Amino acid sequence: MPELPETETIARDLHAEVAGAVIASAVVRRADVLRPAAFRRGAGPAAFAARLAGAGIEGVWRRAKQVVLDLDSGDRLVAQPRFTGALVLVAAAGVAADAPLPTGQHDAVGRADDPFTCVTLHLADGRALAYRDVRRLGTLSLLDASGWTTADVALGPEPLDAAFTPARLSAILRGSRQVVKAVLMDQRRIAGVGNIYATEACWRAGLDPSREARRVAADDAAVARLHEGLVGVLRESIAARGTTFRDFRDAYGGRGGFAARLQAYGRAGAPCARCGRRLVGTHAVDGRMTVFCPGCQA
Numbered sequence: 001m002p003e004l005p006e007t008e009t010i011a012r013d014l015h016a017e018v019a020g021a022v023i024a025s026a027v028v029r030r031a032d033v034l035r036p037a038a039f040r041r042g043a044g045p046a047a048f049a050a051r052l053a054g055a056g057i058e059g060v061w062r063r064a065k066q067v068v069l070d071l072d073s074g075d076r077l078v079a080q081p082r083f084t085g086a087l088v089l090v091a092a093a094g095v096a097a098d099a100p101l102p103t104g105q106h107d108a109v110g111r112a113d114d115p116f117t118c119v120t121l122h123l124a125d126g127r128a129l130a131y132r133d134v135r136r137l138g139t140l141s142l143l144d145a146s147g148w149t150t151a152d153v154a155l156g157p158e159p160l161d162a163a164f165t166p167a168r169l170s171a172i173l174r175g176s177r178q179v180v181k182a183v184l185m186d187q188r189r190i191a192g193v194g195n196i197y198a199t200e201a202c203w204r205a206g207l208d209p210s211r212e213a214r215r216v217a218a219d220d221a222a223v224a225r226l227h228e229g230l231v232g233v234l235r236e237s238i239a240a241r242g243t244t245f246r247d248f249r250d251a252y253g254g255r256g257g258f259a260a261r262l263q264a265y266g267r268a269g270a271p272c273a274r275c276g277r278r279l280v281g282t283h284a285v286d287g288r289m290t291v292f293c294p295g296c297q298a
Ligand SMILES: [Zn+2]
Pocket: 272, 273, 274, 275, 276, 277, 293, 294, 295, 296, 297
C-alpha cells in the first residue's frame, strides 16, 4: 500500500506535470471507487463527471496517504490509492502506445486501453490522467471546501511538518496503552505512516515495536530516536521515490527505489544489519506482519 513517501512521489510528479492544466472531460468506467457514495449509482457518475469538466488543476499535493488535486472550481479531487490504486499520466493521443512517456520510467500501466482504469480525466492539452485500480479498494473523492475540512481534521499531523517535533510525538504516545507501532500507523494520530515505515522507524530507533506507547513516551531518549528514525526513513524514501514492494507505481508507471534499503520490513529470517541476529516476523504485535530484531530492539 502506498504510504507517505510513495504518495508524495506521485503528488510531486503530478504537480510538475498537470498544475495549470484544464480537465476537458471526465469518463467514469468503474463507479464503485467514487466517494461520496451519492456518486456511485444512477445519475451519480454523470454528476461526478459534470462537476469535473472544465475545471482547472491549480496544484497537486499530498495529505496523509492521499493525493489531492486542488481545482479552480473550489472542489478537491482526492485519490486514496490504498492497495492497488494509482494515478497515472497517459501520453497525448497520437503518441504510439509503446513510446516512452514524457519523463521517467514506464511500463504497460497507464496506457489508454488499460482495462483497470476506473476514471479518466481527459486534459485540454490532449493528455489524460487515469485512476487505475486492479482490486478497486482505493477511492476517488470529489469534495467541496466543507467536505475537505471534515476529512482533513480527522487526520493526525504530518510527520514531515516542522511542527512535528519530538515533544509532539511524545504527547501523541503519552496517552495510549496501545503498542507503539500501532500508534505510529493510526492515521488519526500521525498521518501517512503504514506498516513499512512504522516497522523501519522502530528498527532504526532500536525500539521493540510491541512496547506500550505511553512507556515509550516516558523515555525521552527513546522518543528522540523514534522521531529521528521516522522522519529520517520518510525523507530518505522520498529521495529514492518510495518503496515498490508489490504494487506501487509512480505517476509514470515506474517503480520506487527504496525497497533495497529496507532494513527490517520484508526481511524476516535475514540477519540484522546492526547486530547480526536473525530478524523475526510475527503477527502478534498488531495483527499485521511485524519484523523486528530480538537482539537490538528493546
Ligand atoms: Zn539487531
